[in-house]
Amino acid sequence: MQHKTANPLLHVFAILLTSIVLSACSSTTNKEPVVEDAKPEAELYASAMAKLEGGNYRPAIEDLVAMEARYPYGRYSEQAQLELIYAYYRSFQPAEAKTAAARFIRLHPDHEHVDYAYYLKGLTAFEENKGALDQYIGTDKAKKDPGAARDSFTDFSTLIKRFPSSEYAADSRVRMVYLRNLLAAHEIHVATYYISIKAWLAAANRAKYVVENYQLTPAVEIALQIMVQAYTELGLLDNASNAQQVLDANFGTRDVSEATIDPSEAEEQQAPEPRSWLSRLTFNLFD
Structure with a gap:
């Protein structure tokens, strides 16, 4: 009596299906979800402080x-926010x-160290205004966009008004x-530009x-010198005379002719004499 042979394709399919099921079961039972061990708060804070003290600021930021x-x-959340700034x-x-400082000020307006947040916010804008390469290329900061300088001034002003006895007030x-x-020097630069294009009213x-x-x-x-020159060019002699009187009363006698300013010549001066126009304008920055 002959036995009926099974279909070989069905046999292969059964083997593959069994292998897949066993593999899935094995991976499910043998592998457990990997959970990252979270450091305790105190340990994480101590790690961040050690990195800050060592000057490793970016790793400290991660912590x-x-x-x-x-x-x-x-327990350390508020202090950590300050350290993050x-x-x-x-x-x-x-x-x-600046974003971190503004957030801290918004969330903790009455915190005992909120003055530090104001100070760091102002200091950040102050350094931002200076620019990373200014010390090497001698950039005249008065010619730059004064936005960062205004922000810094506002933050420091708020700090002094709210916390006049703060340890950061003097600085x-x-x-x-x-x-x-x-x-003020920035405004003068803009005024001298208006003089260069003979926009006398804008300069005044x-x-x-x-x-x-x-x-x-x-x-x-x-x-005041610019006002004398601009008002004279506009034919507003009374205004020019008033500006001249204020100039004379506060800075010694000046003639209207002496107030004439040529911005192109001023830019060419590399070593101005003491109390020269360029020296006074840049507060000796070019000296």
Whole structure:
């Protein structure tokens, strides 16, 4: 009696199916989900602090960001947020530093160290205004976009108004003097540009703005000279005379002719004499 032979294709399919099922079962039973061990908050904070003290700012940022994600209401969360601002600042990430500082100020307006957040925010903008290569190429900062300088001045001003006794107030005041002179000088640069294209009214208005808003800065003397020249060119002799009187009363006698300013000649001066127009305009930056 002959036995009926089974279909070989069905036999192969059965073997493959069995292998797949066994493999799936094996992978399910033998492999467990891998869960990353989360460091305790105190350990993560200590790690971040050690990296900050060693100047390893970007690795410290990774730890601080991880802390904020894992322990948003932990014991060290607020301090970690402050340290994160500092780490961003020291690692030359100004946008991130200012964002982190603004966030801390918004979330913790009454925190005992919120003055530090204001200070770091202002300091970041202050350094941003300077630029990384300014110290090497001698850039005249008064010619740059003053946006960062204004932001820095505002942050330092807020710090001093809210926390006059802060340990950061004294340094903030010194920086504000520098920034105020810088902003005034920027207005003078714009005014001299208007003079170069004979836009006398625009030049006079810019100079007047300096006199009214940046008193006690070195730029005031130059602003008054510009006003004398611009008003004379416009035929507004009474205005020119008033500006001349203020100039004489505060900076000694000046003739209207002496107030004439030629920006192209001023730019060519490389070693101005003491109290020259360029020296006074740039607060000795070109000297």
